[in-house]
Amino acid sequence: MALRTCLALSDHRSLESNSSSPIAAPRVPTQNHGPRARVSAFPHEGDRFLLPALRLSKREANLSILAVLLNGCGPSASAATLRQEVELERYTDSKEGFTLLKPSSWVKVDKAGATVLFEEPTKGSNNVGVVVSPVRLASLGEFGSPQFVVDKLIQAEKRKESTKDAEVIGVAERSGQGGLQVYEFEYKLDSTRGGMKRIFSAAFVTSKKLYLLNIAHSDKPESPLDTQTRVMLEEVLHSFDAAPGT
Template sequence: MALQLAFSFPNHNPYQQNHMLKPSSLKTFNISTSLSPSILVLLITGSLQNLSNNITLAQELELERYTDSNEGFTLRRPSSYVQVDKAGATVLFEEANKESNNIGVVVTPVRLTSLGEFGSPQFVADKLIQAEKKRESTKDAEVISVAERSGHGGLQVYEFEYKVDSTRGGMKMIFSAAFVSSKKLYLLNITHSDKTESPLEAHTRTILEEVLNSFDLPPVT
């Protein structure tokens, strides 16, 4: 797993999936959802079919809460994604009939108490891209954005977005988040195809960013 390689922690079981979901300049995610144009405007502009397609897509990407009480993390994931078993992954969800589009989490023990002890978000992003570029299948890799946010209880969470052009599946956008809690490293990777013939659509991006922002410790009840 690229992000695991970047951290170089010993004695972990790498998650061997085309990896996993912000890098170049520090910023936070804007997870706002734009309002749809009125039906009248869509009829006048001949875009009613696009509205229908967007509604269908929204239904397919409806988010639901997933909480792992054993490992102690939570996230929201598209209800249409199917949970599958994968060696090395704590949990993995794949888009139906498009397994290259997936959401996976890996939890592994570390000696750190926070990510800040390892380095800044930009430092980790640089290590991440270096690791990606060393992969034999990688043709190119580029950081898009880096962010840091606070989770429950002031938890330090790093978020990255980068793109990878690979001989295994072509161009992909990857959204990744990481945090450390109770001396365990939690890694989330969201991988989605971004090929020229089928680029990552804006609504899908917004949904995936919501998934990314939802990765956290469960709230204390």
Template sequence: MIMGLFSFSPTPLSGCIVPPNHRPFVTQACLPTEMAEASLPRKGKQKDKLLVCVSKREFGLCILLGFPVTTASALISAAMAEEQELERYTDGKEGFTLLIPSSWIKVDKAGATVLFEEVNKSANNVGVVVSPVRLNTLGEFGSPKFVADKLIQAEKRKESTKDAEVIGIAERSGHGGLQVYEFEYKVDSTRGGMKRIFSAAFVASKKLYLLNITYSDRPENPLGSHTRMMLEQVLHSFDTAPSM
């Protein structure tokens, strides 16, 4: 169904609401001195050699070193996201790579090039579809906003969809300057309730690569910040394999 989006002959809309190379979250638990200095006291020379490596046990140390509570909380959140281990998956045949939660299992599904599911929670999954296209770049199809609109329209046409809404749109550069679009939207469905979906797409070697990350986001069990960070790491890792 999603692949059918790219059979339209669109008139692209101009403008991307998020600048290229956007990275909204810290993805490393260790932050270099330059990034930490803004939060440290101006007096004293200890900041000059400081490398801030945050773990749960070191949260109190951050406070002692002079970090505001809000800054220390952000750092510990990033560190906890790292604890949800990710591993690299590369498809040499199709030529793409991404990070995958190491505890998730690979399953076979018709229409998917590859699909990973959380154990005992198949509704939470990461899937990639690769299909041939006549495009050289994703920009030839349309702007990020145009593609996001088409994604939402496709979701709303599903009989099971009660509502769908775009949360965020971004464009970044991948390997070798590759044009990559990223989207975040939420869907309320009769099949599984509220879901948060992160998608990324790019075109390379006359093939369209589409990543879809689906995760339950019900009001009684909303998507947590740590899980969100992990899913965003997966989203931002989607790229062509370096050998391409």
């Protein structure tokens, strides 16, 4: 995993115990995942409408609102639809001390270097993986700011022979369990292995362990990442945290 490279991690630990429980209605990604500080929000292609400053009559305003509702473009309707279609379940590794949501249909596979890895059944290059490694740091902030870390991450990606290009899309910081410092990154990766991909990563340090989440999904020009899938992946990203009681 790329972030593991830039932070010079040591050997991983194997997964020995875990639990999984279903979640019937996952939350919308931008809600209920702790306050953020120094956040540079992820830009979402095509999910904002830039409206001109127009003076509308009451009748025109009512007609405009009606048109939006009839066309199914209202934000509440979209959110409700996504909540119904996205199916996630909670995965907790009580031994290693982390928790996250994962797509319920994705299967767990064994892979060297990963504490846990889930792959989409029909396309293994779409996956969610976690690596847990011992470190000397007491917090992620001791290593550097989110921007500093993502710069190192991109440098490490570009040094790989298979990498054709890597571009940062977003950087953020949020609070996790008990005020835990969590960094989040999003970037585009074009490589000779798998083509264009969208990568979402998150990292935190607790109990002298570095926890790294890496989410990879195909994002090719002929089949770009759709809104529903993006919402699901962001929900997984924001759910990554230390397990309660650790």
